[in-house]
Amino acid sequence: MTEATRRERLRVETEREIRQAARALLVESGRDAVTLRAIARKLGITAPALYRYYDSHDALLRQLCDDICADMEGVLYAALAADTSGQVGCQVRAVCRSFRRWALAHPQEFALVFASPRDPLGADQFGAVFLQLAGRLIASNLVAKHADDEVPEVLHEDLVRFQQVLMAAVSVHGVTIEEDVLNLGKIYHVVQSWVRLYGHVALEVFGRFPFAVSNPEPMFDSMLDQMLMDIGFQDE
Amino acid sequence: MTEATRRERLRVETEREIRQAARALLVESGRDAVTLRAIARKLGITAPALYRYYDSHDALLRQLCDDICADMEGVLYAALAADTSGQVGCQVRAVCRSFRRWALAHPQEFALVFASPRDPLGADQFGAVFLQLAGRLIASNLVAKHADDEVPEVLHEDLVRFQQVLMAAVSVHGVTIEEDVLNLGKIYHVVQSWVRLYGHVALEVFGRFPFAVSNPEPMFDSMLDQMLMDIGFQDE
DNA sequence: CGGTTTCAGTGAACGGTGTTTACAAGAGTT
DNA sequence: AACTCTTGTAAACACCGTTCACTGAAACCG
Known part of the structure; x- marks a missing residue:
């Protein structure tokens, strides 16, 4: 063999x-x-x-980035799989918490992959779990309807591109999403959630909150609650 | 002399x-x-x-960080001073936009100061403009009332610390804030705004949005609108 | 099998780095 | 003028990325 x-x-x-x-x-x-x-x-x-x-020291560092991404993806997938509630809300929480924990436990890796002024991450390199989860979240249809005309027209072009990325990400796993469910309003809110998740985690890893935080975990959970509420997520 | x-x-x-x-x-x-x-x-x-x-290469880099902070602070203050509308909402927008533009124009500096796993920034080192502005925003009393019991009790201790930082920041400029105006609910929302502002700017600087963004500026403005709306800001 | 090619690994070298050390020479002080 | 303090130098050490000529063994081929 x-x-x-x-x-x-x-x-x-x-x-x-x-x-x-x-x-x-x-x-x-x-x-x-x-x-x-x-x-x-x-x-x-x-x-x-x-x-x-x-070929060079730089090429080796790039390879290292890829490895880190793959590892993190594995961790996040494991967190997703470990959640047996079957409720999308719990899954979102599980993955987001896992991402935070991973980043805090691997600050150097996080800095290298997520906070270096290097070439932008490819869609594949980018944690496919997030895309997976975002797609699933939208497909679950539990997110409150957000009208397309809530988002400025200038953003449509980019959001459509992200829509295609999401579609591709979930279709890999055999899941298909009806066109009308994956509307631009929801996609926009997914992006906003990524902004808040990433922002909070990065601030925590780099210690850039404007004050000393003694209870970071409940602070993160609170942000998570707010985030899910703001995207209009309804509990099952 | x-x-x-x-x-x-x-x-x-x-x-x-x-x-x-x-x-x-x-x-x-x-x-x-x-x-x-x-x-x-x-x-x-x-x-x-x-x-x-x-004393060392490292000490010189630390000094460099301080210089960058001071410079950025100057830029943000200038943006704040350039806004003659007298409306706090416009001032917030001006400073946030200025922060984004500075970060995009100085990615290396931004990465060094805001996205390095180094020692946490001191309150003084941290852009005092943000504190200034946050204090002013709260003092303006235009932010919708947020009840203290909206925020979990575990966060109270930390938020009180931030409250003191804010009080100190504005008192330097002779402004005083009434106790009841600067309540924990508002302070919590200020922190959340920092999370979103930082998150968006960092993602843009590092190219870590999960899709190619062709119109980043309106996307940022859109986030800013949402942010101001979410903290319950009321236009004058 | 013998001859040949392929290729992982070596050692020496070049120019770069942070840092330490001993030393020179000018500025300030008495 | 004699002395001290300060700012700079040159040399050295150990480390770095990278190149190059070379070795020896594995793989291939007639």
Whole structure:
């Protein structure tokens, strides 16, 4: 079955170790510690050998970003799967809380992926879970109707693009959404929710609230409640 | 009047040039380009000489953060002063728009100050303009009354702390706020507004919206409208 | 099997970095 | 004039990303 030659097996194994070492360095000592030489030292090889696997230090960092995204996606999916309530509202809460917890537990990774002035994230790279969940949320039809003409016309073009992204994301999992359910008003509110979720988490991770927060968790939960209320979510 | 000796004058001048050079490098080529040797080259001196002014590269970066904050504060104050409408709603819009424009024009600075896993910003370092404005907004008494018991009790302690920060911020400018006007409900909504403003700006600067945004400006304005509406702001 | 190609890894080198150290030379002080 | 304090230098150390010529073993082929 395994048609791979000995060399090929060794190669993928080494590549795995490189990623693992890079990840450990990032977590332990921050972005600036993710060094070609430090990675090589961990593997017991020399730095130039890494050029057989990556074109440059920058390319390796990009790969690292992808790995982080994939890992986070796994965590969020697990949180989603762990919720057995079957209620979309609970699922949204579970994923959002999971995202916050992940970000607080992995500040370096969060900063690298979500708060670096690099190239924009591709739709695939972007946590597909959020798209999944957003699509599901809309498909559940539990969000209060928001008229399309609530949102300015200038935004229509962009929101339609996001609509297509959402459709593609859920269709991967076999779910289809009726056209009239996925209207622009709802999509706009999904974007607004992302703004608030991301804003709160980033402020917390970077300690940029204008005062010392001693009880961050209930503060986040409170924001979550407000968010769900503002998008007109109705409990089952 | 100027009791400063020749040496003292030269020293402050050199320090000014160091900051200026560091700033230019950050803007032109990003955080990693702010190098002791690069700064020294710009001044025509050698790198070790910089240790007469800063204890380490890290200390210099911290100073750079402070300078950036001060500059941004100046920009925001200017935006606030430029608004002659006298209406608090317009002032809020002016400052928020100015913050967004500054962040987009200075992505490297924004990332360094607002999105780095460093030590939390001190209250003084934190844009005092926001506090100023938040205090003024509340003092104007145009925000709809929000009952204190709307916010969970666990948050009271933290919000009271923020309340004191706000009081201190406005009292510097001679403005005083009546106790009953600055209630916890309003303060909570101010925090929520910061979450949304920061979230939107950061997502835009870092290109982390889940779709390509072709009309970012009206999208921001739309968020601003929603924000002001959600905190129950009533136009004069 | 023997000869050849492919390729992961090496060691040396180049120019860059933060930081420390010993030292020079001018400014300020007595 | 003699002294101290301050600001700069040059040299050195260890680290960094990256290139290049080279080695040795794995894979391939006739």
